[in-house]
Amino acid sequence: MSVQQPNSFRTGPDERGHFGIYGGRFVAETLMPLILDLEKAYAQAKADPAFQKEMDGHLATYVGRPSPLYFAERLTEHCRSVKTVSGLMGAKIYFKREELNHTGAHKVNNVLGQIMLAKRMGKTRIIAETGAGMHGVATATLCAKFGLPCIVYMGEVDVERQKPNVLRMKMLGAEVRGVTSGSKTLKDAMNEALRDWVTNVADTFYCIGTVAGPHPYPAMVRDFQSIIGRETREQMLAAEGRLPDSLIACIGGGSNAMGLFHPFLDERGIEIYGVEAAGHGIASGKHAASIAGGRPGVLHGNRTYLLMDDDGQIEEAHSISAGLDYPGIGPEHAWLNDMGRVKFLSATDDEAVAAFQLVSRLEGIIPALEPAHALAKVFDIAPTKPKDHLMVVNVSGRGDKDLASVEAFLESKTK
Numbered sequence: 001m002s003v004q005q006p007n008s009f010r011t012g013p014d015e016r017g018h019f020g021i022y023g024g025r026f027v028a029e030t031l032m033p034l035i036l037d038l039e040k041a042y043a044q045a046k047a048d049p050a051f052q053k054e055m056d057g058h059l060a061t062y063v064g065r066p067s068p069l070y071f072a073e074r075l076t077e078h079c080r081s082v083k084t085v086s087g088l089m090g091a092k093i094y095f096k097r098e099e100l101n102h103t104g105a106h107k108v109n110n111v112l113g114q115i116m117l118a119k120r121m122g123k124t125r126i127i128a129e130t131g132a133g134m135h136g137v138a139t140a141t142l143c144a145k146f147g148l149p150c151i152v153y154m155g156e157v158d159v160e161r162q163k164p165n166v167l168r169m170k171m172l173g174a175e176v177r178g179v180t181s182g183s184k185t186l187k188d189a190m191n192e193a194l195r196d197w198v199t200n201v202a203d204t205f206y207c208i209g210t211v212a213g214p215h216p217y218p219a220m221v222r223d224f225q226s227i228i229g230r231e232t233r234e235q236m237l238a239a240e241g242r243l244p245d246s247l248i249a250c251i252g253g254g255s256n257a258m259g260l261f262h263p264f265l266d267e268r269g270i271e272i273y274g275v276e277a278a279g280h281g282i283a284s285g286k287h288a289a290s291i292a293g294g295r296p297g298v299l300h301g302n303r304t305y306l307l308m309d310d311d312g313q314i315e316e317a318h319s320i321s322a323g324l325d326y327p328g329i330g331p332e333h334a335w336l337n338d339m340g341r342v343k344f345l346s347a348t349d350d351e352a353v354a355a356f357q358l359v360s361r362l363e364g365i366i367p368a369l370e371p372a373h374a375l376a377k378v379f380d381i382a383p384t385k386p387k388d389h390l391m392v393v394n395v396s397g398r399g400d401k402d403l404a405s406v407e408a409f410l411e412s413k414t415k
């Protein structure tokens with residue numbers, strides 16, 4: 001496929017929310033006025049230095065930013081010592097340490113922005129959907145901080161699977177509503193949240209957890225997460241006197257990846273990799289890789305790559321990492337894939353767990369299972385690069401939440 005490359009990869013979306021043929025806003029007519037309201041309010045907030053200044057303050061004192069850029073020395077040495085390269089090759093690997101944020105992952109960057117916007121719009125009730133519970137916890141956290149009631153929709157299956165996060169949300173004062181429709185997982189929770197929004201249009205703000213949903217959500221969430229890439233630029237310039245040569249991040253809906261990638265998209269020499277969850281393997285059909293194993297369709301208000309059967313029904317995503325099992329991907333990623341700007345790879349459950357264990361022992365950092373998928377590909381890519389190649393991996397969250405899943409996975413392998 002030959003594609004016409006745009007002058008800039010950073011100007012999208014267009015005024016109707018399209019990234020090429022992806023994105024847009026496929027919503028019920030009753031929601032349109034709200035979406036337009038939100039779009040206007042966000043544009044005003046974005047241009048208001050007072051809003052930005054307040055956000056910077058909370059990012060510094062509440063979230064704990066900037067998150068460090070860390071030279072992963074033992075991992076670098078490990079990748080340089082593999083037989084095929086025997087010390088002659090191997091990139092210099094840095095971690096962007098989003099796992100050190102308050103609540104233990106990158107999601108808080110986005111939720112802070114959206115809850116501040118909700119307050120500015122005079123909204124008095126916050127709703128959110130959650131799969132693994134991480135976005136629910138981040139939303140419940142900021143609703144507590146700003147004194148707003150919070151309702152989190154969560155599939156019943158996930159309520160059972162993610163008990164600790166349900167307890168966390170309740171402790172933070174949120175109401176968790178179990179969703180019993182469909183497959184009782186994330187996509188059903190998202191449908192239920194959209195339904196709530198339609199019925200409570202006047203006072204309710206819908207806080208979406210990734211770069212998906214109807215326009216302006218994908219662009220807005222990206223903007224809030226872009227603090228990751230902006231800091232990385234400055235920190236790499238300070239550490240090495242130049243920009244990195246490659247970036248790599250895991251993809252659920254794609255918000256941590258978009259946040260790292262976006263400020264670098266127009267430096268075309270920089271290689272950019274997104275890593276989807278291949279679960280039991282793409283060929284098995286049990287995966288969460290929308291680009292590798294899906295095709296374009298419409299879900300949750302936007303057109304993008306989705307996991308669908310031949311009748312166009314959404315298929316259940318599978319991954320050992322609950323945070324990656326969304327059956328779609330943000331529309332901007334879909335476009336960047338078709339443009340050839342971002343290369344999409346995938347890592348299986350086995351590869352992710354191996355990386356989870358090895359990185360814990362090499363660096364004393366237990367990564368979440370989500371970024372363990374990106375780290376798994378670092379073991380493949382880093383040894384093929386020269387020693388002066390600077391590589392940044394987004395460590396999007398910490399792995400304490402995943403210890404039980406990893407133990408169960410390893411035990412099932414020895415049986």
Ligand SMILES: *Cc1c(COP(=O)(O)O)cnc(C)c1O
Nearest residue numbers: 210252253254255256323370397
């Ligand atoms: C939720 C989550 C992800 C996946 O979401 P994206 O929108 O793709 O970033 C990745 N890592 C962690 C730690 C998460 O909690």
